[in-house]
Amino acid sequence: MSKNRYVIGVDFGTDSVRTILMDAWEGEMLSSAVCLYERWSKGLYCDAGKSQFRQHPLDYIEGLTTSIKRCLKEVDVEVRKQVGAISMAMTGSTPIAVDVQGTPLALLEAFSDNPNAMFVLWKDHTAIREADEINAISKQEGMDYLKYVGGIYSSEWYWAKLLHMLRADKKIGEVCYTWVEHSDWMPFLLTGGNDARKIKRNACAAGHKALWSAAFGGLPAIDFFTSIDPVLGIYAERYGNKVYTTDKSAGYLCAEWAERLGLSTKVQVGIGAIDAHVGAVGGEIKPYYISKVIGTSTCDMMVVPGDQMEGLFVKGICGQVNDSIIPGMVGLEAGQSAFGDVYSWFKDLLLWPLAKKSFSDADTDRLYRELEAELLRELNDAASKLPLYIDAPFALDWFNGRRTPDADPTRKGLIGGLSLGTTAPDIFRALVESTCFGARAIVERIESEGVKVEGVQAIGGISNKSPFVMQLLADILNRPIHIAATEQVCALGACMFAAVVCNIYATVEEASVNMGSGVKEIVRPRSEYKELFDQRYAQYLHYGQLQQDNKK
Numbered sequence: 053m054s055k056n057r058y059v060i061g062v063d064f065g066t067d068s069v070r071t072i073l074m075d076a077w078e079g080e081m082l083s084s085a086v087c088l089y090e091r092w093s094k095g096l097y098c099d100a101g102k103s104q105f106r107q108h109p110l111d112y113i114e115g116l117t118t119s120i121k122r123c124l125k126e127v128d129v130e131v132r133k134q135v136g137a138i139s140m141a142m143t144g145s146t147p148i149a150v151d152v153q154g155t156p157l158a159l160l161e162a163f164s165d166n167p168n169a170m171f172v173l174w175k176d177h178t179a180i181r182e183a184d185e186i187n188a189i190s191k192q193e194g195m196d197y198l199k200y201v202g203g204i205y206s207s208e209w210y211w212a213k214l215l216h217m218l219r220a221d222k223k224i225g226e227v228c229y230t231w232v233e234h235s236d237w238m239p240f241l242l243t244g245g246n247d248a249r250k251i252k253r254n255a256c257a258a259g260h261k262a263l264w265s266a267a268f269g270g271l272p273a274i275d276f277f278t279s280i281d282p283v284l285g286i287y288a289e290r291y292g293n294k295v296y297t298t299d300k301s302a303g304y305l306c307a308e309w310a311e312r313l314g315l316s317t318k319v320q321v322g323i324g325a326i327d328a329h330v331g332a333v334g335g336e337i338k339p340y341y342i343s344k345v346i347g348t349s350t351c352d353m354m355v356v357p358g359d360q361m362e363g364l365f366v367k368g369i370c371g372q373v374n375d376s377i378i379p380g381m382v383g384l385e386a387g388q389s390a391f392g393d394v395y396s397w398f399k400d401l402l403l404w405p406l407a408k409k410s411f412s413d414a415d416t417d418r419l420y421r422e423l424e425a426e427l428l429r430e431l432n433d434a435a436s437k438l439p440l441y442i443d444a445p446f447a448l449d450w451f452n453g454r455r456t457p458d459a460d461p462t463r464k465g466l467i468g469g470l471s472l473g474t475t476a477p478d479i480f481r482a483l484v485e486s487t488c489f490g491a492r493a494i495v496e497r498i499e500s501e502g503v504k505v506e507g508v509q510a511i512g513g514i515s516n517k518s519p520f521v522m523q524l525l526a527d528i529l530n531r532p533i534h535i536a537a538t539e540q541v542c543a544l545g546a547c548m549f550a551a552v553v554c555n556i557y558a559t560v561e562e563a564s565v566n567m568g569s570g571v572k573e574i575v576r577p578r579s580e581y582k583e584l585f586d587q588r589y590a591q592y593l594h595y596g597q598l599q600q601d602n603k604k
């Protein structure tokens with residue numbers, strides 16, 4: 053066995069960074085830490101009304117430093133000497149403009165407060181027009197480069213966001229050498245990178261968000277990019293032609309970061325990947341099982357052996373990419389742009405009077421904080437006791453547009469069937485039900501496109517926080533839901549990759565067998581509600597169709 057024994061896995065979620073330190077030999081978690089992003093939690097640089105969501109690189113740097121140091125503080129000093137690797141999972145597509153040295157523009161004085169110089173978070177939908185332009189070009193003869201990403205290019209993705217930024221802020225274009233995913237920049241930073249031409253791009257984000265495919269020999273032809281806008285051609289040329297899988301090393305921790313973290317320069321830094329993909333590995337994904345990472349949004353992940361996907365193109369999902377989850381298999385991704393975010397929105401709505409600054413005094417502030425922490429739990433509890441009936445309030449879950457099936461960021465949320473007797477728990481139940489209907493639409497799409505779904509695993513924050521949501525999900529999908537035992541699947545998956553990077557295990561599958569924490573429980577569907585939910589699902593589809601028809 054390798055002399056390395058300990059590994060660190062980091063999960064940069066939407067609202068917080070979660071880090072765990074593991075004994076990879078024993079598959080045991082030794083310590084963990086969670087840090088909120090300071091600027092993000094104050095709402096800085098964001099404007100939800102414009103769907104603008106930006107994160108400052110300093111939030112990531114500070115969160116990473118604090119969370120790793122906290123983990124190390126809790127263990128014996130001998131442990132830190134035997135840390136073999138750090139691997140990281142990040143949201144995506146969450147890219148940023150960097151200069152020729154690979155420095156994010158927001159870290160340069162001239163751009164330090166400019167939201168356009170920051171990471172454009174996955175859920176930012178400011179690039180709808182640019183995504184439409186990419187979709188229009190891809191319909192032209194010889195330009196069909198979207199078949200591996202479900203046939204529609206999303207405004208959440210790399211090229212649409214880059215084009216939008218170059219047009220929206222000319223100053224960015226003057227200094228931006230290349231556009232880099234968060235999942236590629238973090239390993240570059242930790243390994244002391246100072247030349248943007250040497251940034252290693254991960255196969256996962258490249259394939260799912262940037263149209264990279266071995267079948268095209270890399271990116272689509274330069275003509276494709278220049279037909280959209282000549283400036284994109286320049287950035288496509290600079291993208292490079294090589295991608296790396298997450299089980300590989302990006303290099304060693306540089307002296308500056310080793311000192312900052314209190315680790316040695318012998319620690320390897322793994323190639324990054326998108327959080328949900330790493331989470332699926334942490335949740336011990338199996339072929340033909342949908343692994344649902346359920347948090348602020350959902351990502352629905354599957355792995356299928358390559359030979360079974362020959363000639364099969366699943367329409368309306370976020371991609372089918374070789375090696376994107378487990379090296380050697382095709383990774384499929386679908387998802388919902390808002391899941392827990394819909395519940396958070398409702399919570400914030402109810403708390404609006406208390407959050408208003410003009411009312412604030414010490415007591416109101418305390419009450420606000422208490423309710424903030426408790427309200428979702430209370431709503432879960434009350435909603436789970438409500439009787440179910442056919443014409444109860446209903447909702448559409450597209451509060452941040454629709455990611456799958458068939459990406460459409462212009463789709464909107466809806467709440468209907470209200471009366472003077474409708475209560476907050478009634479509306480909460482309708483919202484939860486709509487998010488589960490959204491989940492059902494994805495399963496139905498994958499199956500109708502020819503990929504059999506043999507089981508469903510639930511991982512991520514909500515799978516552990518809300519038995520009520522999990523029960524409704526099981527009822528509405530009419531399938532048992534296997535709930536992962538650990539809440540921190542993305543950080544756990546990152547530890548598994550780290551264990552391969554520093555040669556503790558030879559493959560991700562082997563790491564997963566030795567380090568996985570298994571299933572906590574199986575939530576089974578209640579057959580007595582099947583017919584009712586089938587009828588209400590038909591109603592959900594009907595209102596969704598009406599919205600579509602009204603758009604035309």
Ligand SMILES: Nc1ncnc2c1ncn2[C@@H]1O[C@H](COP(=O)(O)OP(=O)(O)O)[C@@H](O)[C@H]1O
Pocket residue numbers: 065066067068346347348349391392393394395396428429432512513514517518521
């Ligand atoms: N008791 C609860 N019931 C349902 N949803 C919850 C509950 N507590 C928190 N959430 C939701 O969980 C989401 C955060 O999920 P989590 O997996 O922890 O983070 P992330 O999505 O950033 O990785 C938030 O959107 C929040 O609304």
Ligand SMILES: O=C(CO)[C@@H](O)[C@@H](O)COP(=O)(O)O
Pocket residue numbers: 065066067142143144145174326327328346347348349350351370385387
């Ligand atoms: O969009 C993707 C992956 O495509 C995710 O990174 C994004 O959904 C992250 O959401 P969470 O914060 O993990 O809910």
